[in-house]
Amino acid sequence: MARIKTDICVIGAGSGGLSVAAGAVQMGARVVLIEAGEMGGDCLNVGCVPSKALIAAAKAAEGQRKGFRGVKPVTPDIDFAAVKDHVAAVIAGIAPVDSQERFEGLGCTVIRAFARFTNPREVEAGGQQIRARRFVIATGSRPAVPPIPGLDTAPYLTNETIFALRERPGHLIVIGGGPIGVEMAQAHRRLGCEVTVLEGSRIMGKDDPELAAVLTAALQAEGVRLIEGQPVVRVSGQAGSMEVVLGDGQVITGTHLLLAVGRKVELQAMNLDAAGVAHTPKGVTVNASLRSTNRRVYAVGDAAGGLQFTHVAGWHAGLIIRQAVLGLPAKADPRAIPRVTYTEPELAQVGLTEAEARAKHGDALTVVRADFGHNDRALTEGKGQGFAKVLVVKGRPVGASIIGPQAGELIGLWALALSARLKMSAIAGMVAPYPTLGEVSKRAAGAYFSPQLFGSPWVKRLVRLVQRLIP
Numbered sequence: 001m002a003r004i005k006t007d008i009c010v011i012g013a014g015s016g017g018l019s020v021a022a023g024a025v026q027m028g029a030r031v032v033l034i035e036a037g038e039m040g041g042d043c044l045n046v047g048c049v050p051s052k053a054l055i056a057a058a059k060a061a062e063g064q065r066k067g068f069r070g071v072k073p074v075t076p077d078i079d080f081a082a083v084k085d086h087v088a089a090v091i092a093g094i095a096p097v098d099s100q101e102r103f104e105g106l107g108c109t110v111i112r113a114f115a116r117f118t119n120p121r122e123v124e125a126g127g128q129q130i131r132a133r134r135f136v137i138a139t140g141s142r143p144a145v146p147p148i149p150g151l152d153t154a155p156y157l158t159n160e161t162i163f164a165l166r167e168r169p170g171h172l173i174v175i176g177g178g179p180i181g182v183e184m185a186q187a188h189r190r191l192g193c194e195v196t197v198l199e200g201s202r203i204m205g206k207d208d209p210e211l212a213a214v215l216t217a218a219l220q221a222e223g224v225r226l227i228e229g230q231p232v233v234r235v236s237g238q239a240g241s242m243e244v245v246l247g248d249g250q251v252i253t254g255t256h257l258l259l260a261v262g263r264k265v266e267l268q269a270m271n272l273d274a275a276g277v278a279h280t281p282k283g284v285t286v287n288a289s290l291r292s293t294n295r296r297v298y299a300v301g302d303a304a305g306g307l308q309f310t311h312v313a314g315w316h317a318g319l320i321i322r323q324a325v326l327g328l329p330a331k332a333d334p335r336a337i338p339r340v341t342y343t344e345p346e347l348a349q350v351g352l353t354e355a356e357a358r359a360k361h362g363d364a365l366t367v368v369r370a371d372f373g374h375n376d377r378a379l380t381e382g383k384g385q386g387f388a389k390v391l392v393v394k395g396r397p398v399g400a401s402i403i404g405p406q407a408g409e410l411i412g413l414w415a416l417a418l419s420a421r422l423k424m425s426a427i428a429g430m431v432a433p434y435p436t437l438g439e440v441s442k443r444a445a446g447a448y449f450s451p452q453l454f455g456s457p458w459v460k461r462l463v464r465l466v467q468r469l470i471p
Contacts, residue, residue, distance in 0.1 A: 014041020016313030017138030019146035040098035171254035340408035351399030
């Protein structure tokens with residue numbers, strides 16, 4: 001068996017692993033990168049990139065369907081297979097950046113095989129034994145399959161398979177009303193499918209109920225059927241003919257079944273026990289520095305058992321480079337990590353939700369908001385529905401929620417405010433170009449100061465005094 005000695009061995013070529021490998025090798029470290037599946041991981045091949053490409057096509061179709069004042073709506077002529085060609089083309093356009101050839105060109109040794117620890121300092125992959133000073137586990141996650149009777153024999157789709165469909169589903173049944181479920185529900189509805197979403201609890205249950213209600217109303221207005229509060233007790237059927245039985249006895253029939261009930265980390269095949277790396281079904285057990293119980297082994301992204309977002313994996317990668325490459329301290333603080341659901345309207349969140357903030361801060365909490373109905377740019381585009389809600393404690397934001405046009409772009413300002421511990425005065429004093437959607441954040445910040453400036457009798461007395469004294 002061939003043996004390789006290296007500084008850093010990265011296991012997994014998704015967002016986090018590729019970022020670690022690229023940064024480390026360009027700074028002069030020797031890097032071995034191991035990937036058994038597709039380079040680019042879930043995000044590029046079956047996650048973020050294809051889903052947003054599909055959503056873009058669906059948005060174009062809906063734009064034709066709705067028209068605009070003075071612009072006559074038309075029924076879109078949708079070629080579902082051509083839409084999937086667009087999805088594939090977007091993936092192909094990005095793939096070279098994540099390719100084996102590029103990383104070998106940077107100086108990495110790339111091994112396309114499964115990795116398995118043989119002892120605390122070595123892994124075996126593709127018939128080679130790799131001994132490294134540091135290991136980074138960046139293996140991502142897979143779609144979770146719930147223990148619903150019938151799923152062992154009935155055909156179903158996940159994010160790993162739905163983008164390969166070339167024929168449009170007649171009726172897509174989605175089990176799971178979280179971000180993936182509602183994104184795929186709206187996209188397929190706009191592309192001409194009948195869609196039913198089944199959620200045992202509440203649609204978008206992890207988000208602020210006030211914002212989630214705006215989104216669910218928009219989905220229902222477009223014809224997506226939503227069923228909440230009923231567990232799925234059984235599924236059955238065959239390709240083109242599926243049946244789902246709910247806890248209250250309802251029977252939902254459709255042509256295709258999509259599972260969107262979350263993701264799970266799969267680490268069993270890595271033989272982590274041989275490396276002294278503690279782990280649970282949620283992921284590798286790590287400290288605030290992302291280091292495992294084996295001081296030579298780190299974990300990033302989904303494998304680290306925390307928030308499952310591509311941007312979190314990329315953020316983790318920077319922390320690992322700081323430690324394993326530069327020898328500097330770094331800790332992960334997830335309080336300012338934003339999340340976005342890419343429906344229309346978009347729903348974005350960073351920091352605490354209102355319920356979480358009230359539970360933590362009580363009467364010290366101030367809630368301010370600004371409606372898109374008062375934003376001139378939103379009104380010019382006919383998108384005045386939605387609002388921004390900011391949660392403030394002692395003059396500093398502790399959370400922000402936005403439902404409305406381009407919420408995912410707008411939440412970045414509040415992510416910066418939380419991470420840099422900016423005061424609301426910094427946002428209120430910002431000069432935003434007019435007319436832009438970004439003014440909604442400035443208006444929300446201004447709303448925090450409005451009671452003090454316009455509702456205080458002391459301010460009015462001071463102003464009258466100043467006016468008398470100024471010559």
